[in-house]
Amino acid sequence: MKSSKPLNSAVIGSGIAGLASAIRLASMGVKVTVYEKSPTYGGKLGLWQRDGYRFDTGPSLFTMPDYVIDLLTIDGLNNVSFDYDELDVLCNYFWEDKTRLSAFSDREKLKQEFKEKLGEKPENIDHFLNDSRQKYQITNHVFLEKSLHKLSTYLRWETLKSFLRISKVGVFKKMHVENMKQFTNPKSIQFFDRYATYNGSNPYESPATLNVIPHYEFGIGAYFPKKGMRSIVDALYEKALKLGVQFKFSTEINQLIKSDNVYKVDNEDVNYELVVCNIDIATASQGPLKSLVKVQNNHYSPSSSALIFYWGIKKEFKELDLHNIFFSANYQREFESIFKRHTIDNDPTIYVQISSKFKKNDAPSECENWFVMVNAPYVEGQDWNNLISETKKNILMKLSRSLGENIQELIEVEHILSPQLIWDKTGSYKGALYGSSSNNRMSAFLRHSNFSRHHKGLYFCGGSVHPGGGIPLCLLSAKITTDIINNDFKIC
Numbered sequence: 001m002k003s004s005k006p007l008n009s010a011v012i013g014s015g016i017a018g019l020a021s022a023i024r025l026a027s028m029g030v031k032v033t034v035y036e037k038s039p040t041y042g043g044k045l046g047l048w049q050r051d052g053y054r055f056d057t058g059p060s061l062f063t064m065p066d067y068v069i070d071l072l073t074i075d076g077l078n079n080v081s082f083d084y085d086e087l088d089v090l091c092n093y094f095w096e097d098k099t100r101l102s103a104f105s106d107r108e109k110l111k112q113e114f115k116e117k118l119g120e121k122p123e124n125i126d127h128f129l130n131d132s133r134q135k136y137q138i139t140n141h142v143f144l145e146k147s148l149h150k151l152s153t154y155l156r157w158e159t160l161k162s163f164l165r166i167s168k169v170g171v172f173k174k175m176h177v178e179n180m181k182q183f184t185n186p187k188s189i190q191f192f193d194r195y196a197t198y199n200g201s202n203p204y205e206s207p208a209t210l211n212v213i214p215h216y217e218f219g220i221g222a223y224f225p226k227k228g229m230r231s232i233v234d235a236l237y238e239k240a241l242k243l244g245v246q247f248k249f250s251t252e253i254n255q256l257i258k259s260d261n262v263y264k265v266d267n268e269d270v271n272y273e274l275v276v277c278n279i280d281i282a283t284a285s286q287g288p289l290k291s292l293v294k295v296q297n298n299h300y301s302p303s304s305s306a307l308i309f310y311w312g313i314k315k316e317f318k319e320l321d322l323h324n325i326f327f328s329a330n331y332q333r334e335f336e337s338i339f340k341r342h343t344i345d346n347d348p349t350i351y352v353q354i355s356s357k358f359k360k361n362d363a364p365s366e367c368e369n370w371f372v373m374v375n376a377p378y379v380e381g382q383d384w385n386n387l388i389s390e391t392k393k394n395i396l397m398k399l400s401r402s403l404g405e406n407i408q409e410l411i412e413v414e415h416i417l418s419p420q421l422i423w424d425k426t427g428s429y430k431g432a433l434y435g436s437s438s439n440n441r442m443s444a445f446l447r448h449s450n451f452s453r454h455h456k457g458l459y460f461c462g463g464s465v466h467p468g469g470g471i472p473l474c475l476l477s478a479k480i481t482t483d484i485i486n487n488d489f490k491i492c
């Protein structure tokens, strides 16, 4: 039913998917008010600065920039600046036995590097990456760009074609088992198994479908925004303002109330015909949306979380690049520690991101800003103080060993983000980085839908609902959600 006066909508949460939904709704002529409990926008794409060091506190890897550009030019105007560079070296890898490998984006250089450093046959790399591309082509349009909870998705020829080719996607195989068959060197297996962590999953449990993830980096490309990761949400916020979106910061919504087919937030006397919830779905269902949403516990297994140390380092390391990985010696044990024992292994794989390698003013001269992250379990009654100090010791020993320097002595400033703090700050249930994990082959179908089946006008976006976590998928969730709204309300 087409209404003459603009629809009035509320978006609860200004994470990246909340911002993207607000932009899309506003560009459709819908009036939008965004409610955000924090004093600023962006959710997990946070910022921390001290003594000349600047840190992006959340995501560090940027893929699929076109999804951002689509939003910034949605009204045909190119009136917000946002620049980024493509990476030639995606990541540097370090093993304790001094093996070092650079993951080049160029396929030929990558194959040469695998051959020289790991003795891996070039055709194994080709075979794996071609298969990854094929998985992407089969799954992308159906599993990521459309709602899996609408009959119309299944009635499309494209969907049928994808289902006919489903055996090629690896749904019924385990990722690690499949990778063991593809490569000869255990280090190559570890290298490609790591991609399960890109959505907080366990390569020893998750389906081989996750082997689609390398295609995003090696097939489409990895990038870095010239002004840092936070500039992604800076640009989206600026665009939202230009489109007339209103923001209410430091405004935590405690209850969403529905009466006579309109919604009210807390005690405000404003009626909203539609609401997009960007709060983690499990948190929302136990809090502000308690009377409107139920999440079945047996459908919800949180993804892994992370423990991050932000260190200002008073030295430059020539052997390090923007993204660096120091692998654990026993990868399987590390994942068992995270997912079975709910702890952090004493030899964790360490990720070090240094944005000052690209953006010099992120650290004082001759210094570097280190974002040091290990995968961690979701919150399950751990003694975090103890676990944080033990893990810090283990990280310092491992990095000092690998780099031949006493790293502790080089730390000038420090800030820490733990799973509990991620939960407290952003509302991510149990501190999960990516909503629910993809350890189960049915995960894609078990993720919450982008709309409410029971309440007209209630919609969901963000990393905890379909199609899942990570910047690109969150941006797709906003597109799927607003496409459904467009269809439900016959807007344009």
Ligand SMILES: Cc1cc2nc3c(=O)[nH]c(=O)nc-3n(C[C@H](O)[C@H](O)[C@H](O)COP(=O)(O)OP(=O)(O)OC[C@H]3O[C@@H](n4cnc5c(N)ncnc54)[C@H](O)[C@@H]3O)c2cc1C
Pocket (backbone or CB within 6 Å): 012, 013, 014, 015, 016, 017, 018, 035, 036, 037, 038, 041, 042, 043, 044, 045, 057, 058, 059, 060, 061, 062, 251, 252, 253, 254, 278, 279, 280, 288, 306, 308, 422, 425, 426, 427, 428, 433, 434, 461, 462, 463, 464, 468, 469, 470, 471, 472, 474
């Ligand atoms: C340390 C870390 C590293 C990561 N690395 C990467 C990476 O390299 N690449 C990548 O693509 N992804 C990465 N991710 C995942 C990515 O950040 C998330 O998937 C994505 O940002 C989630 O966005 P979202 O829209 O779901 O909302 P969120 O960012 O979760 O934001 C939700 C918003 O809702 C607000 N809110 C909650 N409750 C209320 C309430 N009651 N009332 C009002 N507002 C409320 C919160 O304050 C918050 O602003 C990482 C995440 C973290 C934490």
